[in-house]
Amino acid sequence: GPLQRLPPGPNSLHVLTYLSHLIHKPHVALQKLSQIYGPLISFKLGDQLLVIASSPDAAKELLRIHDRVFSGRHLPTIYHNLPGNMHSSIVLSPECDESWKKLRSIAQNCMFSTKAIESNALIRKKKVMEVVDYLRIKQGEVVNVEELMFAALSNIVSSVLTSRNLFDIGGEGGNERRVKMEVMNAVIEKTLTFGLVDYLSILKGLDFWSKEKAMDIHRMIKLILWGDIIRARRSARRAGDGSSSGRDFLDVVVDDATFSDDQIGNLLLEILIGATDSTTITTVWLVVELVRNQEMLSRVREEITQTSVEEDELSESLLSKCHYFQACIKETLRLHVPAPLLVPHRAIESCKLNNYVIPKDSMVLVNAWAIARDPMYWDDATTFKPERFLNSNIGYRGTNYEYLPFGTGLRMCPGATMALKNIQMLAGSLVHYFDWTLPNGEDVTKMDMSEKYVTTLKKEKPLLLISRSRELNITV
Numbered sequence: 001g002p003l004q005r006l007p008p009g010p011n012s013l014h015v016l017t018y019l020s021h022l023i024h025k026p027h028v029a030l031q032k033l034s035q036i037y038g039p040l041i042s043f044k045l046g047d048q049l050l051v052i053a054s055s056p057d058a059a060k061e062l063l064r065i066h067d068r069v070f071s072g073r074h075l076p077t078i079y080h081n082l083p084g085n086m087h088s089s090i091v092l093s094p095e096c097d098e099s100w101k102k103l104r105s106i107a108q109n110c111m112f113s114t115k116a117i118e119s120n121a122l123i124r125k126k127k128v129m130e131v132v133d134y135l136r137i138k139q140g141e142v143v144n145v146e147e148l149m150f151a152a153l154s155n156i157v158s159s160v161l162t163s164r165n166l167f168d169i170g171g172e173g174g175n176e177r178r179v180k181m182e183v184m185n186a187v188i189e190k191t192l193t194f195g196l197v198d199y200l201s202i203l204k205g206l207d208f209w210s211k212e213k214a215m216d217i218h219r220m221i222k223l224i225l226w227g228d229i230i231r232a233r234r235s236a237r238r239a240g241d242g243s244s245s246g247r248d249f250l251d252v253v254v255d256d257a258t259f260s261d262d263q264i265g266n267l268l269l270e271i272l273i274g275a276t277d278s279t280t281i282t283t284v285w286l287v288v289e290l291v292r293n294q295e296m297l298s299r300v301r302e303e304i305t306q307t308s309v310e311e312d313e314l315s316e317s318l319l320s321k322c323h324y325f326q327a328c329i330k331e332t333l334r335l336h337v338p339a340p341l342l343v344p345h346r347a348i349e350s351c352k353l354n355n356y357v358i359p360k361d362s363m364v365l366v367n368a369w370a371i372a373r374d375p376m377y378w379d380d381a382t383t384f385k386p387e388r389f390l391n392s393n394i395g396y397r398g399t400n401y402e403y404l405p406f407g408t409g410l411r412m413c414p415g416a417t418m419a420l421k422n423i424q425m426l427a428g429s430l431v432h433y434f435d436w437t438l439p440n441g442e443d444v445t446k447m448d449m450s451e452k453y454v455t456t457l458k459k460e461k462p463l464l465l466i467s468r469s470r471e472l473n474i475t476v
């Protein structure tokens with residue numbers, strides 16, 4: 001009846017013409033569909049009903065006003081076969097249940113609170129300085145800067161979680177590094193991919209998500225990433241080793257005694273990926289935008305130098321006073337939204353919305369990418385223009401619905417503050433301490449800007465650059 005209407009959208013034949021586009025660039029395909037059908041659309045993909053918001057108002061309606069109703073997640077199919085998959089998740093927790101609340105609050109205490117962020121400042125600085133030292137040795141050589149950023153950011157998160165590094169930045173363990181990166185990329189592509197593929201019955205026959213694949217990933221987590229760390233920590237805690245003050249995240253979940261080793265391994269991996277993937281992407285695009293816009297780069301450097309007259313080293317408090325640099329970070333997160341469709345939500349019950357009904361178990365997406373590029377809300381929407389944020393009160397808190405890089409509402413990213421600290425320290429150091437050129441003398445203004453969608457939106461080609469130390473501290 002008229003009271004049970006779904007939001008408008010393409011019929012199944014029309015969806016078919018978008019299929020390849022939906023798989024490879026869903027944020028673009030969904031933007032096109034919303035331009036035809038409006039800011040709130042729905043259609044079926046296989047058996048799954050999708051509901052997509054593509055305007056600030058529609059986003060607010062779904063993720064803020066009705067945030068409890070749309071607070072569920074769909075588990076990627078492969079998760080069904082992953083040992084320890086229950087109650088061991090924040091990002092992918094199917095509901096905001098007791099285990100989600102408990103884990104979010106443990107993470108809050110160890111990582112996200114103001115106090116935790118302050119006490120982890122030294123870790124951030126140390127891991128970034130390892131990169132700076134490494135680059136000083138590698139001057140003049142082509143370096144995969146993206147891999148380096150990823151390793152450094154992983155080390156920051158891993159140190160906060162388990163007090164251990166994951167990657168050896170200076171050492172020659174290139175092979176080990178490659179293997180670990182492959183594990184993480186495999187998991188990002190196979191596990192966290194929200195799997196539009198999951199819902200395409202025509203592709204289901206291909207059985208991407210077999211039991212064997214799940215077991216492969218399970219083995220990789222155990223062997224390569226945390227191997228014996230969890231078990232060792234368990235026996236150390238049992239032996240009464242280590243106090244209860246200064247406990248890291250691993251200590252807390254081990255002491256909790258309700259989590260199995262498998263659960264802890266999955267949880268660590270999920271947080272590690274959630275924390276490093278999008279932060280690396282943002283740092284890459286920020287450095288790319290600055291290197292290809294030399295005027296902006298000079299302005300950032302001048303600002304840092306002027307702000308740092310009293311200190312000879314970069315610090316977080318110094319960088320936070322660099323307003324133009326902060327605006328560059330904001331603009332990067334607008335133009336290159338790392339998670340263009342956020343993390344998909346699920347309706348935990350059916351919900352009336354204006355004149356429409358959104359049925360229970362709908363997959364609910366917000367096209368944050370399309371909203372952040374909508375000329376209705378942004379001048380010169382597809383151009384990188386940091387100045388736009390200089391006199392603006394748009395922030396990261398999810399209260400400006402035209403700007404939602406971290407989402408909003410109940411399941412909003414809890415790691416935003418930590419992410420921003422990591423990004424500013426890492427990117428700030430790279431541009432302050434080094435000059436950058438492209439391999440083979442290529443023109444920086446012609447840098448390849450293609451994107452690749454793998455749940456998050458990455459630079460397609462790896463960021464290869466050559467560094468030279470800048471002459472600093474020259475007093476005039």
Ligand code: HEM
Nearest residue numbers: 090091274275278279338339342343406407411413415419
């Ligand atoms: C630039 C960096 C980052 C971006 C753009 C980002 C973005 C997001 C987005 C869009 C979501 C989903 C929001 C939704 O469901 O609507 C999310 C969730 C989450 N993020 Fe981040 N994030 C970043 C960094 C981090 C970091 C550094 C951490 C941890 C150290 C982190 C931990 C999480 C967690 C645990 C969730 C799941 C929240 C839940 O489902 O309850 N993120 N993030």
